[in-house]
Amino acid sequence: MGKSKYSHFSREQLEAKLEKLERERYGLVWEDKEENVAKQCETELPVLIEDVTREIVCDPEKPYNFIIEGDNYHSLYTLNFTHKKKIDVIYIDPPYNTGNKSWKYNNNYVDKEDNYRHSKWLSFMSKRLRLARQLLSNRGILICAIDDNEFAGLKLLCDMIFKEQNRLGTLVVVHNPRGRNDDKFFASQHEYLLVYAKNIDNANIADFNLEEKDKTQYNKNDGISFYAETSFIRTGNNSKRSERPNLYYPIFFNEETNKLSLTKHNSQWEELLPLDSKGEEKCWRWGKETFLQLKDTELFVKKVNGKNRIYKKRRLKEETGKRPKTVWYDAKYDASSNGIMLLKKIFGTDNSFNYPKSLFAVKDIIQITSKPNSLILDFFAGSGTTGHAVMELNKEDGGNRQFILCTNNENNICEEVTFPRIKKVIEGYADKGGMPANVKYFRQSFVPNVASDKDKRELVNRSTELLCMAENTFEMCVKRNSKSDFAIFKNATKQTAIIYDEESIKKCVKKLNEKQEELDTVIYVFSYDHTYEADDFENLNISFTVKPIPEAILNVYRKISKMYKK
Incomplete structure (x- = not known):
């Protein structure tokens, strides 16, 4: 008999596995298959590189849409x-x-x-x-x-x-x-x-x-607007007298004057009740107060199978959709x-x-x-x-x-x-x-997974597109160069400063003070850990937020890695 696939599990791992199976007695269980693209992230970290030859700009004032290959x-x-x-x-x-053979798993159909x-x-x-x-x-x-x-x-x-x-x-x-x-x-x-x-x-x-074909049912016009007819008797949920007793009351109709009233003035006024075709007691769509306010313009009576029935005008302007x-x-x-x-x-x-x-x-x-x-995402974009x-x-x-x-x-x-x-x-x-x-x-x-200070600098050097996308700031105000290892990007409401080397902090602060942009400001600064020196930015005369990199990126990637190891 071969070894069980659980033979290398510790007691604690076996107990955790059993507890998970107990929780999932009803649900979906499948044999998880390792995927190369996920495993790749254990040794390499994904970043983005822009293909500037495919940039399309029609209106600089509008935000960007993104295609990621x-x-x-x-x-x-x-x-x-x-x-x-x-x-x-x-x-x-x-x-x-x-x-x-319509899709591949680990490069095989x-x-x-x-x-x-x-x-x-x-x-x-x-x-x-x-x-x-x-x-x-x-x-x-x-x-x-x-x-x-x-x-x-x-x-x-x-x-x-x-x-x-x-x-x-x-x-x-x-x-x-x-x-x-x-x-x-x-x-x-x-x-x-x-x-x-x-x-x-x-x-x-x-x-x-509403499409044009939906609007064709509004084929009557009383001088106020186009409208369609609908019964004044409520249908569907809460339409029975027992469910809405306050909406069950007599309405009186005078056929000679074509008037509706809550009062029977004389024998010429016919009593109308909300009864369906089977004679079951229903209720009206409105209470008495609304009826009195709108009866003259929004209700009318017509004969159906020899009986007078009250109808409501469903106006086109009331119908915003379906x-x-x-x-x-x-x-x-x-x-x-x-x-x-x-x-x-x-x-x-x-x-x-x-x-x-x-x-x-x-x-x-x-x-x-x-x-x-x-903001709409499609991560199986296909033909677009x-x-x-x-x-x-x-x-x-x-x-x-x-x-x-x-x-x-x-x-x-x-x-x-x-x-x-x-x-x-x-x-x-x-x-x-x-x-x-x-x-x-x-x-x-991809860049190598961070195992050294050199790897951290490599990730920061390759993270410009990620940071600009995160802040939605793409207009370059200050270009990175060999003398000033920082860059500044902006949009209409925000600016993003990226300091690739801590030696350039003072130069970046000076440039931001010179610009004096009244924009929300986010500063990404290189740091070997998750901290930064607050004193480095004490002379900055604008409101700002500082985020150490690459830790801001690594923290997200670590959480994803932990999620899949559970």
């Missing part, structure tokens, strides 16, 4: 330093694990014959979702697209990471109305969107904007027409990307989960649909949403599909006008 695990690692608790919406479309196919996928997703959750703001929402291959496992995994009570809903999107003809039993038409909140108490799902439903069935969600064919229109060629999402499916889910100034959708929404409502797109460059997808699509959408394509936006393009790079 590299494995999304490493991108999420760096974003945990730059954007922890800053992301409002995460939309992802991960590999569906169909078994058709995973097929249907792999006995650990589902375990590998869950290990892959678990690492990334745990990192992603830490990026969400307190009102943040995660949306994950998936099909039947991993729907059940992903739902349990998200219940575990985000907590079941924070699940906002499961949506069905009909993305292939024709159905898949190669399915053996049922021609699949749909996929799912799993929607979770960081904290359900802070979550908000907006209504859909509640999203759990099944999305609309031609605009067709991934062929508004995904594949749209990419063909953008690039003017076929086969630029397999299985892109419908632009409208992504646009609609972002519209109802975001606000006009939200999420960035396209964000720019479309900003154009429609004047918003300032920003996007961060993360994707690897397998088959040159980031360089030849993701970035070019975003560039074409900004500049305009075919018969579509442009949508001005600013973009910075970064690539993942």
